[in-house]
Amino acid sequence: MNQIKLTLPGEKDYFTQEAFKTLRTNLQFCGQDVRTIMFTSVGENEGKSTVTLNLAKSFSDLGKRVLVIDADMRKSVMAGRNTDATNPKGLSEVLNGLAKLEDVVCQGENTTVFVLFAGQYPPNPVELLSGKYFTELMTLAKEKFDYVIVDTPPLGRVVDAAVIAPNCDGAVLLIGHNKVPYHAAQEVVNQIRKSDCKMLGVVRNNSSVNTHTYYHHHAKKDKTENEMA
Template sequence: MMESIPNLNEARLKIVYPQIADLPYAAQEAVNILRGNLQLSGKGIQAIAVTSASKEEGKSSVAIQLTKSFAALNKAVVYVDCDIRKSKTLRRYQINEQVVGLTEYLSGNCRLENIVYRTDNPNMDMVFTGAAAPNPSELLSDTMFEQFLEILKANYDYVIVDTPPINAVIDGAIVAKSCDGTVMVLEQGVTERAEAIRMKRQLTYAGVKIIGAVLNKVGADPNGYGYGYGYGYGYGYGYGYGEEQNDKKKKSKK
């Protein structure tokens, strides 16, 4: 018998305040167009994985902004961070609260309602990775993870799942396979063609439904922005923006 999230109102008392920057108008419109296309991608597309070939190509930013965009439509939506090995979500969005997350739940150390966090947006919740785990692939391969997604789908209109990079570890394909569809994120001028082909091949071999791609940071310079298209459709945004891009700048200064 499938579990539901009990005491949902009580869970509302646990709140985090992610510092999610507003996008420039053109970038926000690109995210909204992506959202609209996902809504028209077919019946049953509810749990949506967002992935990339390698790290720091913008997948987490796209996932967060997509979650925020669905919430703006008064849709109940939850962002789920599944990058158990190397998540940067807490640091990147300056979330200072002590949290437990997916690792603790999948390890049987806490209940589901303990890892669902409210934000200051009443339509947007978040689930974090929690503690580092020595066996991420095993945890994510367990049927308990699939049940976890089904429970969330029963309680939310959309579940946006931030996966590990596909070409780096097997975790990303495992997570994506449990979702209803996957969006690939490619960074303009960074993601190599061979890496993109390898990512698509990995997802196809795993039986993952690919519903589109995002060409990210197109024309990302201080004076312009642009749009890019690929694998059927894609929506890119630039304008010198991106949390991952900011991370890179910080590293270069060290």
């Protein structure tokens, strides 16, 4: 198994980690059948990759085996930014039949976080995600891991996450604070609801914290909050 070093923004910050524990707990309360969960957003840079990796680490702290699938085959920066992997093979190679999951999956050092990177940019990401090989991959992943967290491209920009949704038990919409028009978020939710995938709730990322209460008096400005439906 390929070992990688994970670099997670906020991993040393107490309040950030508490927020991820709350998110983890809320997801566990969504039910035992909710084990494949996709994260999407309206626009870019709202924090999907940061949140999926931190959440995976949080599940791993409980001893859960978690697979993060980087399904942003168009412009993923996860491998270079959050790990020390260089040009790793991943999802696009698996879906093209050029590699098997077990050969390309990487394990975060000293964790039970596993990552399937996006792999090389394919010309046809939507076709690859719509095909039977993605469904087969998700079925296999669900057998082998306790949780599968899928980091998708923003559904307000490209359709990929809508194609991924029918293969997931649940979806979470991530909202970067004060950035997202209500109607745009509603459209994304409607699109997810068209598939069998359950809309689990919303995570608000980068929200400012009121620093006047006792518990929050050391809180940093960047914090993740969440509210599950």
